[in-house]
Amino acid sequence: MPDTYKRHGLTIDQQLALTTAARRLGEEFAGTFGTETIERFLHTSYDQFASKAAVANFLPLLAERFARQRLHALARVEGHGDGRPIVLFLCVHNAGRSQMALGFFTELAGEAAVGWSGGSEFAAGINPAAVASMAERGIDISREYPKPWTEEIVAAADVVITMGCGDACPIYPGKRYEDWELDDPAGLAVEQVRPIRDEIERRVRALLEQLDVPAKA
Known part of the structure; x- marks a missing residue:
C-alpha cells in the first residue's frame, strides 16, 4: 500500500479505497500518465476535500x-x-448557480461538449433549493458535489463563465471569459430560485448556440 496514504493517518478502509481508486485511474489513463502523477493528483484531491467532507467515508470517492x-x-x-x-462554470460556493448551469449544459449539450464547475470557497454540499428547482425541469444535480478549481482545469477550459466570485476567479490571458450577473440562490426558497434557474437556462442555450453546439430540444 502506498506510503503516501499511510502518512495521512487514514483508516484501513480509506487506504484500501484510495489504493483501489489509484488502480482504476491507472488503468484509465494508461499510456498518458504514470503512476506517480496519478497518485499525486489523487493525494492532493483528497487533501482538498478532507477539511470539508461531512462523511469521511465518501472522501476517497470524491477524491x-x-x-x-x-x-x-x-x-x-x-x-x-x-x-x-x-466550458467551466465558476461561482463562490459551487453549490447553486454554477451547479445549475452545469446541469443545463450537460443535459442540453449531451456528448457534444464538456462542462465542469468549481468554487472559490466551495461548500460542503449542494443547495437543496437548487436541486429541487432543477428536478422540476427533469435534471438531477443531487449527485454532483461542490469542488474547487485547479490550474490545469482552468487552463484546459475553452470558455470560463464566472458568477459572483469577483477577484477570486482565476484569470488566464487569452482565454474567453463571460461574467453572468445572477442572484445567489443561497438561503432562498425554491420559488425564489426558479427565476434564477430559468435565466441560467436561457444563458446556457445562448452559449451553446455561440459554440455551434446543437442543444437538445
Missing part, C-alpha cells in the same frame, strides 16, 4: 472523481484532448 477530472484536464492541456469544447 477519485475530482482527480479523474483533473487528469482529463491535464491531458487536454498536454494535447491529448478530443476536440470537444470545454
